Amino acid sequence: MAQYDSHSGSESPADRPNGEKNSKRSKSKDNGKKRSLDSDAATTGPNGTRALGERRSSVSKPARDFRDKPEPSPKKKKRKTSSVPAPVEEVPTPDEAGELAIRSPSPVIDFDGLSRPSAGTRQRLEEDDAQKEVRLARMKGAVKTLLECIGEDPDREGLLATPERYAKAMLFLTKGYQENVRDIVNGAIFQEGHNEMVIVKDIEVFSMCEHHLVPFNGKMHIGYIPANAVIGISKLPRIAEMFARRLQIQERLTKEVANAIMEVLQPQGVAVVMESSHLCMVMRGVQKTSSSTITSCVLGCFERKEKTRNEFLSLIGVNR
Numbered sequence: 001m002a003q004y005d006s007h008s009g010s011e012s013p014a015d016r017p018n019g020e021k022n023s024k025r026s027k028s029k030d031n032g033k034k035r036s037l038d039s040d041a042a043t044t045g046p047n048g049t050r051a052l053g054e055r056r057s058s059v060s061k062p063a064r065d066f067r068d069k070p071e072p073s074p075k076k077k078k079r080k081t082s083s084v085p086a087p088v089e090e091v092p093t094p095d096e097a098g099e100l101a102i103r104s105p106s107p108v109i110d111f112d113g114l115s116r117p118s119a120g121t122r123q124r125l126e127e128d129d130a131q132k133e134v135r136l137a138r139m140k141g142a143v144k145t146l147l148e149c150i151g152e153d154p155d156r157e158g159l160l161a162t163p164e165r166y167a168k169a170m171l172f173l174t175k176g177y178q179e180n181v182r183d184i185v186n187g188a189i190f191q192e193g194h195n196e197m198v199i200v201k202d203i204e205v206f207s208m209c210e211h212h213l214v215p216f217n218g219k220m221h222i223g224y225i226p227a228n229a230v231i232g233i234s235k236l237p238r239i240a241e242m243f244a245r246r247l248q249i250q251e252r253l254t255k256e257v258a259n260a261i262m263e264v265l266q267p268q269g270v271a272v273v274m275e276s277s278h279l280c281m282v283m284r285g286v287q288k289t290s291s292s293t294i295t296s297c298v299l300g301c302f303e304r305k306e307k308t309r310n311e312f313l314s315l316i317g318v319n320r
């Protein structure tokens with residue numbers, strides 16, 4: 001009988017203190033305490049039952065991470081007490097954060113079409129010959145330092161021109177920062193009234209891992225379903241190239257290509273899949289030489305319709 005009581009007693013407060021806790025956390029301390037005491041007194045009579053109920057609820061709840069805190073609280077706050085002035089600044093943020101977490105932001109295409117320019121992109125783009133020389137000299141110096149640090153002799157014949165070669169190679173491998181998506185597309189968008197899937201597969205892609213500054217390369221497959229307008233087919237590999245010639249991680253590269261196509265063409269949907277091999281993984285680190293990394297980004301109808309997505313995947317031969 002006593003057990004029955006405490007059990008049935010603990011059921012309802014198990015729900016209550018949850019809500020209580022959230023609002024307590026978000027509100028000023030005094031206010032919260034008062035409320036929790038009030039409601040507990042109302043739901044359960046004896047002291048022991050209240051304690052049990054409270055302890056139970058905290059145990060049955062998963063451990064709380066501080067990052068979880070702002071998520072559930074504003075809803076409860078809004079519903080329960082609209083008179084509390086404190087949370088006002090907090091209310092819009094979690095919604096926005098939630099949105100951003102689900103939808104990755106599209107690349108910034110600024111007024112002259114540079115997509116996600118990095119800090120020094122414009123400076124590099126607009127420099128004159130003298131500034132170019134200064135940049136090259138600095139890079140050569142840095143490479144020479146590297147050679148010295150690994151115990152090499154930068155003055156031996158084979159290495160004499162290496163700093164300059166490497167500097168120039170590095171500038172080439174990162175030239176995508178300065179490319180302009182509008183120049184690449186260059187008006188090659190045609191109103192064809194075509195609404196069937198278009199796929200360009202096995203696009204060879206070479207990029208640089210931003211964590212180790214070593215290459216990763218592989219194949220990218222791009223598909224889209226036009227909304228009447230189609231893009232010149234050669235533009236897709238060029239857009240891939242523009243984002244690959246940067247310091248990248250494969251996940252972001254995949255996403256940026258998909259977002260850029262979405263933005264310039266506005267089709268019904270875009271799907272991008274990339275499979276690649278990372279030298280930082282196969283040459284060092286875990287040295288799994290045969291491993292490949294697959295990333296994908298699907299937008300629009302590819303995201304909404306499983307059938308469309310599967311059609312794309314089977315056409316590129318990834319889910320065989």
Ligand SMILES: [Zn+2]
Nearest residue numbers: 209211212280
């Ligand atoms: Zn790496």
